[in-house]
Amino acid sequence: MATLTLTWQRLHLGRWGLLFVVLLLVAVPLPQFFAPERNLVTDSLLFSLTQMFILITLASNWNLTGGLTGYVDFGHAVFFGVGAYGTGILMGQPGWEPWPEALTLWSFWPAMLVGGIVAAVFAVLLGSATLRLKGPYFSIAMLGTFVAMRELVRVVRPLTGGGLGMTLPPYLNRPLFYYLTLTLAGLVVALMWWIRRTEFGSTLIAIREDEVGAEMRGINTTLHKITAFWIAAFLSGLVGGIWAYQNAYIDPDVVFLPNRTVDMVMMTMLGGLGTVAGPVIGAATIYWLRDVVWSNLLLFHQIAEGILLIIIVLGAPEGIMGVLGDRSATSLPRLWRKWFPSTSSESEQPA
Amino acid sequence: MNSQNQTNGQKPLLEGQNVSKYFGGLAALNGVDFALYRGEIAGLIGPNGSGKTTLFDCLSRVQDISEGHVFFKGVEITRKKPYQVAHMGLARTFQVIRVYRKLTVLENMLLSRQWRGESLFNQLRPSHPDTEERASQLIEFLLLDQLIDEHAGNLSGGQQRLLELGMALMPDPDLILLDEATSGINPTLIETIKDRIRQLNREQGKTFLLVEHNIQFIADMCTRVFVLNYGEKLAEGTPDEIVKNDAVIEAYFGA
Numbered sequence: 038m039a040t041l042t043l044t045w046q047r048l049h050l051g052r053w054g055l056l057f058v059v060l061l062l063v064a065v066p067l068p069q070f071f072a073p074e075r076n077l078v079t080d081s082l083l084f085s086l087t088q089m090f091i092l093i094t095l096a097s098n099w100n101l102t103g104g105l106t107g108y109v110d111f112g113h114a115v116f117f118g119v120g121a122y123g124t125g126i127l128m129g130q131p132g133w134e135p136w137p138e139a140l141t142l143w144s145f146w147p148a149m150l151v152g153g154i155v156a157a158v159f160a161v162l163l164g165s166a167t168l169r170l171k172g173p174y175f176s177i178a179m180l181g182t183f184v185a186m187r188e189l190v191r192v193v194r195p196l197t198g199g200g201l202g203m204t205l206p207p208y209l210n211r212p213l214f215y216y217l218t219l220t221l222a223g224l225v226v227a228l229m230w231w232i233r234r235t236e237f238g239s240t241l242i243a244i245r246e247d248e249v250g251a252e253m254r255g256i257n258t259t260l261h262k263i264t265a266f267w268i269a270a271f272l273s274g275l276v277g278g279i280w281a282y283q284n285a286y287i288d289p290d291v292v293f294l295p296n297r298t299v300d301m302v303m304m305t306m307l308g309g310l311g312t313v314a315g316p317v318i319g320a321a322t323i324y325w326l327r328d329v330v331w332s333n334l335l336l337f338h339q340i341a342e343g344i345l346l347i348i349i350v351l352g353a354p355e356g357i358m359g360v361l362g363d364r365s366a367t368s369l370p371r372l373w374r375k376w377f378p379s380t381s382s383e384s385e386q387p388a
Numbered sequence: 389m390n391s392q393n394q395t396n397g398q399k400p401l402l403e404g405q406n407v408s409k410y411f412g413g414l415a416a417l418n419g420v421d422f423a424l425y426r427g428e429i430a431g432l433i434g435p436n437g438s439g440k441t442t443l444f445d446c447l448s449r450v451q452d453i454s455e456g457h458v459f460f461k462g463v464e465i466t467r468k469k470p471y472q473v474a475h476m477g478l479a480r481t482f483q484v485i486r487v488y489r490k491l492t493v494l495e496n497m498l499l500s501r502q503w504r505g506e507s508l509f510n511q512l513r514p515s516h517p518d519t520e521e522r523a524s525q526l527i528e529f530l531l532l533d534q535l536i537d538e539h540a541g542n543l544s545g546g547q548q549r550l551l552e553l554g555m556a557l558m559p560d561p562d563l564i565l566l567d568e569a570t571s572g573i574n575p576t577l578i579e580t581i582k583d584r585i586r587q588l589n590r591e592q593g594k595t596f597l598l599v600e601h602n603i604q605f606i607a608d609m610c611t612r613v614f615v616l617n618y619g620e621k622l623a624e625g626t627p628d629e630i631v632k633n634d635a636v637i638e639a640y641f642g643a
Contacts, residue, residue, distance in 0.1 A: 236498075236511040243488050243499045250486035253448055255474035255503040255559055264508060 062086075062219055066212040083211040087283070089324045090218035092304060094276050096316035097225045098269040099301035104311035105238065106265050107245030108168065112179030113273060114297035115186050116156040120274025121281035121292045122190060122197060123152030128205050128282070133195035145208070149278035156274025157267045164266040168259065171248075180298075187293035202288025205281060214283045221279070222317075225272055230313045241265055242311070303342075307349050309358025318357050399462060401426045401563055401595055402447065402478075406456035409442055409619075416442040418619040419456070424563070429589055429596045431606040431627070434616035435639055440599045441483050443616065444565050448480045449473045460563070475504040479561035481552045483568050483599070489541030493532055493551055496540050497523035500555035526554045531580065546573040553581070557588070563595045570602050578602075582609060607631070615639070 065086065068077040095117065102108045127148035130141045143151075167178045190197045197203060232238040240261050243251040252258045281287045300323070308319025326345070330338045353360050400423035409417040417439045424430055432440050445451040447458060449470045457466050465473050488496050498515045501522075527533050530550045535543060540551060549569060556564050566585075570578045582605070588594045600606045606613060607627040615622040615630060617639040623630060630636055 235513055236515055237508065239491070239495060239499055239515075240511065242491060246488035246490055247486050249450060249470075250482070250488070251499070252470045253450060253474060253480060253486075254500045254555060255471050256499070257469075257471050257503070260508065 059223070066215050069212055080211045083215045085324075085328065087211070087214050087218045089321055090215075090222040091276055091280060092300060092320040092324055093222045093317050094218070094225045095273055095297070096301050096304040096308070096320040097222075097229050097313075098272045098276075099298075100305045100311065100316045101229065101232070101241075101265050101269040102262075103302065104305055104315070105233070105241040105245065106262060108262065108266075109172075109176050109302070110179045111176040111298055111302070112181070112183030113269070113301055114293065114295075115179070115183040116160060116270040116273040117277035117280070117297060118183075118186060118190070118292045119156040119159050119270075120149075120152040120277030121287055122277075123155040123274065124148045124278030125203055125205055125281045125287050126196060127151060129203050131196050131198075131203075136196060145278075145282050149275055149282070152278035152281075153271045153274035156277070157271035160267040160270030161263060164263045165259075168262045168266060183293065183295070183298065187289045190293070191289045198288070200289060202286060202291075205285050205287070207285040208282065214279065217279060218276075221272075221275060226313065226317055229316075233313055237261070237264075245311070303346055303349075305356075307345075307356055309356030312356070312358040315356050315358045322357070398425055400424055400459070401461060402597075403459045404443075404447070404456065405458075407443070407446060407453060407458060408455035409439075409446055409451065410454045415619050417446065420616070420619070420621050422614055422621065422624070424595060424597060426562070426595055427589070427593050428612060429585065429598065429610050431610035431613040432597060432599045432616065433601070433603070433606060433613060433630075434622070438616040438639075439619040440616055441567060442619075444480060444567050444599060448478060448565060471503070474559065474561075475502075477559075477562040478565070479556035479559060479563070480565035481549070481556050481567055481569060483571075485545065485548045485552055487540040487543075487548050487551055487555070490539060492537050493527065493540055493543070494520075494523060494536050496551060497527060497554055497558055500558040502559035504559075523558065526557055530554045530584065546577050549573055550577070550581070553584070561594070563597070565597045565599075567599045568601065569598065570600065570605055578605065585609065603631070 066078055066083055068075065069083075095113075099110065099113050102110050102113070124145075127140060127143040128145065163182060167175055167182070170178055191200050193199070194201075232241075240251065240256050243254075243256060244258050244261060248258055277292070281292070284291070304319035304323050305316045306319065307315075307323060308317065309315030323342075323345075327338065327342065330341050334341060349356065402424040404420055404422045407417055407420045407422075408415065420439075420443065432443065434440050442451065446453045449465065449468055449472075453466050457464055459465065460473065460476055460478055463476070465476070465478075468476075488499065491499070498519055501515075501519045524533075524536070527536055530553060532547060532550055532554065535547065540548065543551060549572070553566070553569065556566075569581055573581070585596055586609070589596060596609075598606065598609065610627055612625070613627050613630045614624050615633075615636050617635075622639055623633045623636050625633070
């Protein structure tokens with residue numbers, strides 16, 4: 038469909054610009070291999086970038102249900118948690134009799150994969166119930182699921198270690214996690230770009246725009262919603278597994294962090310709900326902004342974030358992508374013209 | 389042509405038996421019986437709140453039917469899902485316009501195609517060229533070709549009605565339920581819609597059921613009219629018979 042304006046083009050980044058960014062990101066850890074003694078790239082930088090890739094992936098996943106399908110999920114981090122605990126339990130050695138021995142002491146890769154699959158299966162079961170709810174009811178039901186799962190993990194002590202948490206075999210290889218999360222983020226963004234171009238992606242938007250109409254026009258909305266839901270859950274489950282291995286320790290409070298969902302929502306909204314590039318830009322912006330704000334205004338960083346969120350909602354409801362986009366009129370350029378009428382002749386956008 | 393169909397003993401395309409819908413204690417529909425035959429253009433009229441849209445909602449399965457049975461092409465659809473009924477060849481438009489406002493006219497049309505028997509895997513590609521071909525033909529047929537890349541939300545009310553009609557036609561349905569297709573539309577465009585409906589009926593044998601407040605439109609278009617009042621069928625007959633029917637006049641103008 039030619040009319041689906043490619044979001045990367047709207048960014049004026051272009052194909053070569055995109056390639057350059059990707060190559061640069063791939064090259065960042067290389068000095069670690071060739072000249073480790075010079076310490077050109079610190080572990081802390083790699084760690085920061087890894088966290089950013091994780092957030093980009095999570096925000097993109099959230100965008101699939103929250104942005105494209107229009108089901109605003111306030112508990113998406115539950116799938117991150119299920120993936121993290123799935124991986125953790127398979128890699129660890131829970132001292133619980135009924136737990137089969139074949140399901141312990143796995144190596145990381147299969148454990149991560151199964152963690153993702155468990156999250157996806159959980160999403161299918163959960164989605165068949167919660168995706169019947171609409172609007173705020175769905176959001177609240179997912180928030181409830183998230184809290185319930187955290188408490189469940191706390192209660193099932195023999196398997197999860199309860200509130201004491203569980204340790205995973207420590208493995209401190211920053212470049213590995215860097216490349217792993219970079220690859221996953223790249224694949225997820227590519228997947229979202231591809232989904233947006235397919236009929237499947239368009240049907241998700243149709244469901245967002247008018248679910249009754251879509252159903253009446255022959256779209257099996259339940260099937261589409263659940264499919265989008267489990268794809269997002271699977272990917273977030275993988276991220277959870279990677280995060281657990283990288284952190285080497287999980288407990289209910291660090292895994293089921295309420296802020297994780299809020300982050301996904303905020304980042305996607307800042308970047309642009311329902312766009313491919315939006316979650317990427319939003320996640321990167323907020324991550325580095327938070328880094329700067331946090332290091333300079335330790336006491337005020339949450340206040341600053343709150344103010345930012347208010348500015349997004351009021352000033353640019355369609356996010357950065359909406360401001361950049363020439364088709365969708367957002368209020369920020371209009372506000373600018375209203376406040377600074379002298380510049381209006383230059384900033385006037387062609388209709 | 390339609391009266392012949394009935395006397396031929398042809399099976400109805402759409403048949404309702406004792407269709408009832410209750411909202412709590414309120415009977416929005418109360419034991420409505422009707423039959424629609426292939427190739428006819430029928431009208432459904434009645435004062436506000438008489439249950440016309442509720443009947444449409446029940447037939448297209450947007451709302452559950454409390455009692456009674458509905459058959460489409462001889463198959464019972466009383467408990468089927470809306471998308472299954474759509475796959476069988478029943479399409480409708482809505483009184484309150486339902487288009488995908490943030491998608492373009494073309495995308496709206498492409499997403500209203502025939503999905504019958506499609507697996508999700510088939511949807512993992514852009515739209516099929518045949519679908520695009522059909523969409524652009526229909527867009528031209530409905531005089532929307534200047535607006536093909538416009539967001540549906542930016543169209544005027546009348547243009548959105550035309551788009552909705554196009555979306556209903558996309559899957560090549562056998563029966564089309566039009567809910568107030570002419571409300572808020574200027575007279576010239578109404579003539580276009582009339583002309584298009586007649587053409588579809590004559591050339592492709594499509595069956596229409598029209599809900600209308602515009603009696604002139606019904607009189608021009610329909611061969612048979614059903615009248616609903618307080619959820620019950622008040623009368624049925626040709627437009628001429630209906631306008632002379634005392635019960636109908638009483639229902640519309642009061643005693």
